[in-house]
Amino acid sequence: MARGGEPVLETAGLGLTIGGARILSGVDLRVGRGELVGVIGPNGAGKTTLFNLISGLYRPTSGRVLLDGRDVTAASVAVRARAGLGRTFQTSSLFPRLSVAENVRLATQRRLGGSLSVLSFPRRGDAASAEAAEHLVTVGLTHRTDAAAGDLSHGDKRKLEIAVLLAMDSSVVLLDEPMAGVATGDVAGLVEVIRSINASGRTVLMVEHHMDVVLGLADRVAVLHHGELLTCDVPERVMTDETVQSAYLGTTAGSAA
Numbered sequence: 001m002a003r004g005g006e007p008v009l010e011t012a013g014l015g016l017t018i019g020g021a022r023i024l025s026g027v028d029l030r031v032g033r034g035e036l037v038g039v040i041g042p043n044g045a046g047k048t049t050l051f052n053l054i055s056g057l058y059r060p061t062s063g064r065v066l067l068d069g070r071d072v073t074a075a076s077v078a079v080r081a082r083a084g085l086g087r088t089f090q091t092s093s094l095f096p097r098l099s100v101a102e103n104v105r106l107a108t109q110r111r112l113g114g115s116l117s118v119l120s121f122p123r124r125g126d127a128a129s130a131e132a133a134e135h136l137v138t139v140g141l142t143h144r145t146d147a148a149a150g151d152l153s154h155g156d157k158r159k160l161e162i163a164v165l166l167a168m169d170s171s172v173v174l175l176d177e178p179m180a181g182v183a184t185g186d187v188a189g190l191v192e193v194i195r196s197i198n199a200s201g202r203t204v205l206m207v208e209h210h211m212d213v214v215l216g217l218a219d220r221v222a223v224l225h226h227g228e229l230l231t232c233d234v235p236e237r238v239m240t241d242e243t244v245q246s247a248y249l250g251t252t253a254g255s256a257a
């Protein structure tokens with residue numbers, strides 16, 4: 001585990017069995033504060049399941065999830081979110097008919113405990129609106145403020161989802177395949193946004209199939225295979241690990257995850 005002492009996020013013996021099928025088993029993962037850890041693995045390896053267990057969408061059948069040293073295994077998604085755990089999904093979780101600014105402002109208002117109505121138009125200088133505007137600067141979406149979220153490109157939607165996580169003040173951010181569907185020309189900009197939220201101190205756990213993105217961003221790479229964690233190590237060691245290479249047999253380790 002790199003950066004910081006105690007892990008900010010930890011799974012211990014985490015497992016999920018559904019109808020007799022072992023989806024995930026014995027996953028011990030420790031993520032240090034401020035670390036960016038990439039999660040890779042062949043299709044069906046259990047990456048999204050791991051995210052579902054960490055974020056509280058699923059309850060594990062074995063093991064624990066610790067956030068900042070606190071056992072949150074039985075805590076709801078909402079409790080974990082209030083404790084600083086935020087996530088994005090493979091499919092967008094934005095309000096498509098609301099504007100970019102409104103999506104971020106709603107998240108800010110929810111955190112600040114204010115009205116959740118988008119009809120409560122902000123007063124000039126309204127704290128939630130001012131803060132939302134800052135987050136849109138951070139993710140580079142100021143030119144799309146009034147656009148409907150549903151009209152954004154995939155890349156801009158991912159940026160907006162990250163702005164929503166910033167508005168929720170998430171200190172540990174789970175990104176599920178942020179580059180999925182993103183146009184080639186938009187990848188570099190999105191990579192920079194992820195790099196900048198990590199540089200500002202947020203811990204990032206990222207499932208991603210684009211290996212060049214993972215290798216360019218991650219401090220360490222966790223490899224899942226058949227529901228088990230093969231290794232979690234610095235990219236150079238992971239890419240030369242024989243067990244990892246054999247897990248990818250039939251694909252090239254440089255182009256698949």
Ligand SMILES: Nc1ncnc2c1ncn2[C@@H]1O[C@H](COP(=O)(O)OP(=O)(O)OP(=O)(O)O)[C@@H](O)[C@H]1O
Binds near residue numbers: 023043046
């Ligand atoms: N709720 C569920 N019920 C039954 N099986 C499930 C459930 N959720 C996941 N699985 C199975 O668990 C395995 C792991 O799925 P998961 O979506 O976590 O893999 P993944 O590594 O994210 O795959 P991909 O890269 O294709 O997104 C798959 O075989 C999937 O069919």
